[in-house]
Amino acid sequence: MRISKSLLFLSATGVSLSSAFYIPGWSIRSYKDGDAIPLSTNKLTSPTTQLPYAYSEQPFVCPASKDGFGARFGSSRAIALNLGEVLRGDRIQISDYELTVGQDEVCKHLCDRETDRAGVEKAKELVRGGYVAEWIVDNLPGATSFVTVDKTKKYYAAGFKLGFYENDKAFINNHVTLVIRWRKTAEGPNRKVIVAFEVYTKSIAGPMGKCSETLEGQKPLELYIPPETPREDGGQGGDDGKRLNIPYTYSVYWKEDNTIEWASRWDLYFVNDDEAASIHWLAIVNSLVIAMLLTVVVAIIMLRTLSRDIQNYNDTGATDPESKRKAAAAAAAEGAEEDESLDDITGWKLVHGDVFRPPGAGGLFAPIVGSGVQLLAMAVALIVLSAVGVLNPSYRGGFISFGLFLFVFAGVFSGYFSTRVYKTFKGEKWKNNALMTALLFPGFLFGSVFILNLFVWAQASSTAIPFGTLVALVMMWLCISLPLVFVGSFLGFKRAPWEHPTRTTMIARQIPAQPWYLRTGPAVLMGGLIPFAVIFIELLFVFKSLWQDKSGYYYMYGFLALIAGINVVTVIEITIVTTYFQLCSENYNWWWRSFLVGAGSAVWIFLYSAWYFMTKLHIEGFVSSLLFFSYSFLACVVYGLLLGTIGFLSTYAFVRRIYGAIKAD
Template identity: 30%
Template structure:
């Protein structure tokens, strides 16, 4: 009986006033900021990506082809992985490279490539050859049996092409009966010219696990010419039937129509309403003081002296806004890199690119957060700069540090080594922090001067009572529903590719559309919410607009619970902690970004309406 490797087989088996600044100064400052980001991004991106390939994928006849053994773990717990040789497998007789030098992204993702010591040469067939044997002890039998009963699969790489296979098999008629292990690996490798374009592996020769018996492990290699082009060799691992299903297309179209509807609705309602407001306020201007006192004044104009008052906790607020701009910039860049470069074909490339894009674009955080803090009149700008630089890295590292304890306890490959931690800390201290300082200085000098269209009163205006559904807390809870609805379907595809059935997410064009749709929907919703809030003469719009957009994250996190219990078969402490810890982090990052979308759109709206009305 034979067992072909692959995820499908495994799945089937398991189921104030502004100081004047010249345009030249603005342009020069903006240009310098753009140059810093561009140069840093190019250098860091090329350094990282260039270092990720161990060779140029070109071979001559008889050249050594390395089979790297990666990790092994339960099929349903995709992130619970262990080094391949934690199971009592044995290595081949060939000596040579003992360990692959992983990139930063690979190390953080738990990639542990070790040389299999099997002799494979380019275009050289190998008949069935025994390469080692293992005499089973009680511990060996227990280890293999546990792995097989929990549907452990392993992963290998040849020329950066992944190969998967299961450790063993169970009796089809008796799942509690004896277990069998596969001892023979048959490799079928396709080549096109001097490049490897296809790799398949078939697991054969089932042997019953018995104490004291000897397992003889063998392999064979067959080379065959292939018409597959090198640039297309990864297509076999993609699943267009899943990701390009008509439901996916329909969800994108549905979300796009939601944007058109919302933008039109916001424009129509607000313009008609604002036109009436402007007409009423103009009539008020023509009244004398006595008529105006007898009149019933109400609406958003009444809070013009407080609407541009700095929010509560201005330092925290500006940290969130600066971080949100930073996250949005990194998200946009990484999606663009994915569309242009197909980073999903290289191990750890997306994570590495995200880290270095985040480091290279750190001036964005300093610029927007620092300039906003200066406009609010903040004086402790150095403290604000430090907190902005460290806020998100501290959140990420704190979550990773907690999960790392569980990984170490389980001896999982996800355990982060000290040298990797040191590398991340070095990036934060020596790249992110200095670049954040540069951005902060530029932001304070270029756009850090108050330019509000209305003066701020010295004494805050009391906030009148209003209906319960106009309270900021209710607005915040309702503000995230439509933005979540616009990304709901895409969340399913992203979750499935990352958490569930070993599918590779590659439709980053869809992701870019969803990203833009999310931006537009969030801005539209928060603008409407803010208009009604101001009309109720409540000027606390800054935090309300931010939190209304950020509440999308709460719905995403609630959805992650549904997905865990009803769409996956995950189990165990490690996978549960890893899942909910990372989903909490993902939701927090998404919330900060969406909150920034809400505030930025709302601020533009508020400035517009108060700059076009006559105010005494």
């Protein structure tokens, strides 16, 4: 395992937060001529698979030597990683590439790597899969340089191709030209900062141990070993001793570039997305239009229909909707004229004695709501920290590390709200409820990840979570999160239960037959479609960052925060409207329905993920497909739990308000 025990402990407990505050323009590191700078290798990723691999562990690359150039940067060649970096599959190690500030290298020999037949087959497999290598200099990923179609702007794509496939032959890029762009700082004329790191690759079948200054015109190096010689008995031999020698060489050029500011050096990785800003604004306009139309519907219900309904009901002076209905029926039988319309004695007012009846499986409902509040607190904090720049691409693994840290410490909110809901259902065993709250959702999440991790382990991928990290996650869960849930539950149990404006009758009234559109399935699907329409354009950018670019360099957090806010408003409004229609149909089982309607857009997101998989991605292999759909499902569960909780809490406030507005007995 590549994390020291002390660093793992700090990451697990959230103490190592000082490294998080890396905001562009604040943490500048400058160099002077002659300073040595390490080049670190990270991982290999591919758009056709969800299985990255550690670059330094491949059998066909130059291993870091104990007395090489990188040894001067510490006794351990592996970089200590934070928890988020480990979970995202980073495996950073200092290499032997020699980078000295201001010193160009026209062509330098790194090593000759002799690899056997298995190593060659592994290299061919990775090249065929389109794997891209990620190197790091001064916290910048090595980039492949491109220009826009109109050739007015340059932009970067993180990483460089490991090799290329041509005419059914695989070739490896064994020569790299490193271009490091720098500019002077205000600290002094001899101080420089690195503003760009470009990598240009070439495949060269040159002689071993030599490096020619002329790279053009040389043949590429094919990944090929002649077939095994058949044995006398007609079988194939095992290891016949044949090897392929791969010479690795590199060039280094330091170029001054005053067009790039250090604070904006990451912009080159996103400049190609400048045109996408108009699409983001289109998404916002689309979301606002949908939200405003829904707001008009809610306003009509609340300000006209519902308010007039309550006013007419209270003006009659009757205290019991059922009595009013019986009186109206008696008057009709005697031929007397009714004082009010039938609408005033039917609908949502008739279920006033059942509307606050505890739902079925209330012992499960309360922990789910508590977990949803926990996720809500985590999500709000993450979006705020990302929007203000604390979490940004330069802080690798920061989003995951902070997310875990915030989720663990938000256990207080989970326990508090879960117990308040549980106590409202007249529950007394708050400790059992707290234990279920602490174990239910985190246990499901951890169990799912553990099972998926077994498949990743079998593939020897770098995203396989090391055993020590799994232990650290369990310790975070059981030693920090669980006690905090109990603390929150204790505080919630000491509070008085939420009081309801109407009394619950002893005998539940019969629910009449419901229209098809008010049944659970159609209501959830139709209710979830509108919030999905609010966010689906922004989902394109999120999915592209996660599944296609593999960089995780999503950075439009300002747009995301605005879209998320509109989405929350939409969910609140749609659940309120759906619940009102349900109550008007004399169906008082709104607790679970409000939660499911709020979570309904998660169903559409999962269907959208399946469409994205079939039309946009080119993922190959059973394990990669399994990981895609499994992680998509888990993400939709998290999203549904969060939005479902928002839907329930807003509906609960709405129901309390409308039944509190009518005159009590």
